[in-house]
Amino acid sequence: MIVYGVKFSPYVLKVLVALEEKGLAYTLEPPAPALHPLGKMPVLRDGDVVVPDSSVICAYLDRKHPTPALYPEEPAELARALFLEEYGDARMAEGWGEVVLERIVKPQMLGQPTDEKRLAELQQHVREIWMGSPHSAGGHPIPCVLDHLEAQVAPDRDTLLPRFGIADIAVGAHLGWLDAGGLAIDAQRWPHVARFAEAVRKRPSFAAVLGG
Ligand SMILES: N[C@@H](CCC(=O)N[C@@H](CS)C(=O)NCC(=O)O)C(=O)O
Known part of the structure; x- marks a missing residue:
């Protein structure tokens, strides 16, 4: 299987971790916007099948390679897992792309200077979403x-649920925005999240992708 994208993207990371959890072989190739109707990454190629979107790819992989299951069977647990995945992909990602x-x-890829005033405004926006009193x-x-x-x-x-699965993969991947954006979790104020973030980073599937 081929994944088109860069692992720096939490959405691509989700897919790579899902593949690692299932022990499936893959190669990571540069983004292929022409394969995605919205020009985004990740895209998965599995033989003749081309699948856009991290959530769709993870669901596809789980159906095609059911063990170990990433989605709970029990309806209420499935609902909770799917919402946490959506919460990661939508709410946790909000505003970070511009940061x-x-x-x-x-500065690092386009050879252009950072607009420091704009960056400070954007960081304030994500800080409000993550740590403030949003509406x-x-x-x-x-809740933030x-x-x-x-x-x-x-x-x-x-x-997050009794068994590791898609909720942990998605939320764990989107916690990575904090590092990319230069923000940190205050472990005194959010001890459970700080511990979860640490545990996710050490999990072999995450470590295999992030370390390599
Ligand atoms: N819902 C999509 C979101 C993917 C997404 O936003 N990817 C970003 C990278 S983090 C991207 O490709 N941005 C490039 C663009 O929009 O042109 C998914 O889950 O795969």
Whole structure:
């Protein structure tokens, strides 16, 4: 199988970790925007089958190679796992693309200077989402990302659900935005999330992708 993308992207990381968990062989090749209707990464090629989108790819892999299962069987657990995956892909990722563009892509890849004023504004925006007192688009108060996750991680377990699976992969991958954006988890305020983040980084599947 071929994955098109760069592992620096949490969405690509999700797919690579899923492949590692299942013990499937793959090669990582540069992004292939022409294969994705939205021009994005990751895209998976499995023989003649081309699959865009990390969530779709993970579901495809789980159906094609069911062991070990990444999605729970039990309906309520499945619902919780799917929402956590969606929470990672949508809420945890919000605003970070522009931060990474200013902080890393412009100076390191495009040879352009970082707009420091713009970067500070963008970092303030993601800090509010992750650590502040955010509101929904409709004006309802909602928990910040780290408060929400703190309530999801059991104090006595390193997985979000009873068994490791897609929720851990997605949330674990999107915690990587913090490093890329120059922010850190305050372990005094969010001890469960800090412990979960550490455990995920040490898991062999994550370590295999991030270390290599
Ligand atoms: N829902 C998509 C999101 C993928 C995504 O946003 N990928 C970013 C990289 S982190 C990308 O390809 N951006 C390039 C672009 O939009 O042109 C997924 O889960 O795969």
